[in-house]
Amino acid sequence: MLRVVAVASSDGWAFVEDGGRLFLVRPPFTAASKAEVSDAVVARAVSEHGFNATDREFGSWGELIGFLEEGITSHAAPALSRFERLQRMLPHATAEVVDLYLDRIESELLPQGQWRPARLLLEQLLVLDGVTTRPALLKRAVGLLGECTAAETTAMDAREELVHDPDLLAERVPLAAAKYGATALARYLRGTAPG
Amino acid sequence: MGRDGRVAINMRLSVLAGFLEQGRHLNVYEWATAEAARTGAKREGVLRAKLGRFYERLMAFEAGFERGEEFRYGALNMEGCGVCHYGEFCTVYRSDFPAASEVAYLRGDSLRKYVSADAKVDDVAVRRDAAPHGRRQCLATMKHSADVVSTEQSRWPDLLCSNSDHAPDFVEAVFVGEATCAGLQAARVPQGEHDRYFADLFEESRGALSAARGSLLDTFIRVKEHLDALGVPLEVIADA
Numbered sequence: 055m056l057r058v059v060a061v062a063s064s065d066g067w068a069f070v071e072d073g074g075r076l077f078l079v080r081p082p083f084t085a086a087s088k089a090e091v092s093d094a095v096v097a098r099a100v101s102e103h104g105f106n107a108t109d110r111e112f113g114s115w116g117e118l119i120g121f122l123e124e125g126i127t128s129h130a131a132p133a134l135s136r137f138e139r140l141q142r143m144l145p146h147a148t149a150e151v152v153d154l155y156l157d158r159i160e161s162e163l164l165p166q167g168q169w170r171p172a173r174l175l176l177e178q179l180l181v182l183d184g185v186t187t188r189p190a191l192l193k194r195a196v197g198l199l200g201e202c203t204a205a206e207t208t209a210m211d212a213r214e215e216l217v218h219d220p221d222l223l224a225e226r227v228p229l230a231a232a233k234y235g236a237t238a239l240a241r242y243l244r245g246t247a248p249g
Numbered sequence: 250m251g252r253d254g255r256v257a258i259n260m261r262l263s264v265l266a267g268f269l270e271q272g273r274h275l276n277v278y279e280w281a282t283a284e285a286a287r288t289g290a291k292r293e294g295v296l297r298a299k300l301g302r303f304y305e306r307l308m309a310f311e312a313g314f315e316r317g318e319e320f321r322y323g324a325l326n327m328e329g330c331g332v333c334h335y336g337e338f339c340t341v342y343r344s345d346f347p348a349a350s351e352v353a354y355l356r357g358d359s360l361r362k363y364v365s366a367d368a369k370v371d372d373v374a375v376r377r378d379a380a381p382h383g384r385r386q387c388l389a390t391m392k393h394s395a396d397v398v399s400t401e402q403s404r405w406p407d408l409l410c411s412n413s414d415h416a417p418d419f420v421e422a423v424f425v426g427e428a429t430c431a432g433l434q435a436a437r438v439p440q441g442e443h444d445r446y447f448a449d450l451f452e453e454s455r456g457a458l459s460a461a462r463g464s465l466l467d468t469f470i471r472v473k474e475h476l477d478a479l480g481v482p483l484e485v486i487a488d489a
Contacts (some may be wrong), residue, residue: 063264066461078334081465082445092416094361097303101277101360102322103335107301123461129263130464134340136453142470143450151447158451162349171455
């Protein structure tokens with residue numbers, strides 16, 4: 055049984071007693087973010103750092119983490135949209151962060167066909183002063199945007215070909231075509247936007 | 250920056266956001282007074298509910314001093330991210346805050362070192378250990394005299410403010426006077442914490458961020474914007 059002895063709900067931090075030992079638990083709720091502490095740490099946290107003393111039991115870590123995550127969202131201001139988050143956060147990115155983003159776009163998003171998030175990120179990165187004033191970063195970002203556009207265009211062309219050619223579609227996805235009919239499947243695909 | 254020993258207070262993300270938005274830091278009594286006014290409850294009841302079983306220990310320490318209810322607590326800091334058990338953001342104050350006449354330094358966390366489990370205060374030890382502002386370096390040097398010679402100078406900030414498990418160790422700054430944003434010199438955050446917000450933003454770009462992490466990210470964005478507006482740098486400190 056896990057017993058929460060103090061909690062700061064808005065941040066998802068808690069002091070938890072487990073088997074007679076006290077732990078500080080906090081996001082991202084990994085082993086590395088969990089630290090064993092003494093009672094004195096809890097006393098100071100409650101008296102001066104905004105934690106509330108409590109006495110609440112949970113049957114499992116999953117249940118406890120669910121409770122803490124719910125605390126974070128229930129105390130939060132209205133959420134920003136995805137676009138707002140990108141637009142307001144990215145200007146604070148260092149050159150190292152931008153470089154890491156470009157690495158991840160290249161090694162994760164593009165190979166996985168996630169063109170929309172790749173394009174969203176690249177378009178936001180390309181207007182940052184921290185990128186436009188660094189020729190190497192700018193060149194790399196422009197190059198990746200070009201790759202993204204080319205790959206997306208190729209994929210869309212291939213898709214166009216498929217949705218207008220039920221025979222080709224049946225050849226590519228025989229089981230789905232057998233189940234739903236190639237013409238119906240093509241009609242369905244025409245009505246859905248590419249991911 | 251801060252090598253000469255500044256007062257620092259660690260804050261969690263939402264506490265820092267509140268501090269920057271409201272412009273001042275509330276101690277537990279100020280918070281309880283505001284909460285009592287808001288809810289109509291008695292202040293003592295609000296305090297008891299918040300502090301739970303720690304109520305007597307805190308009251309015992311502060312009742313022994315004039316202006317005890319005005320006390321705020323920080324840690325002496327000469328770089329680094331402070332006492333991360335209480336918050337991942339370390340707010341560091343300018344050298345003129347708190348005023349030298351309004352701060353005293355103790356060898357460690359006063360609740361741990363000077364208040365027993367049954368709420369008895371060791372007045373003799375408090376008097377023996379307390380140092381005024383001008384002697385804070387002496388207090389720190391005496392406290393760490395056994396380790397300081399064998400510790401590389403670059404590691405002294407970690408010696409002064411150690412985040413070891415169980416009980417972080419630091420020189421406690423006890424002061425009166427309002428802690429406001431105007432006194433802020435910098436805020437610091439460990440590299441790993443800082444990078445995590447950008448990793449979350451990346452996940453958000455592909456719609457894979459949880460609601461809880463999204464809320465924390467929004468608060469971080471607000472914090473960063475407030476700090477920028479105040480001209481206070483957010484310093485990212487390499488993880489130890």
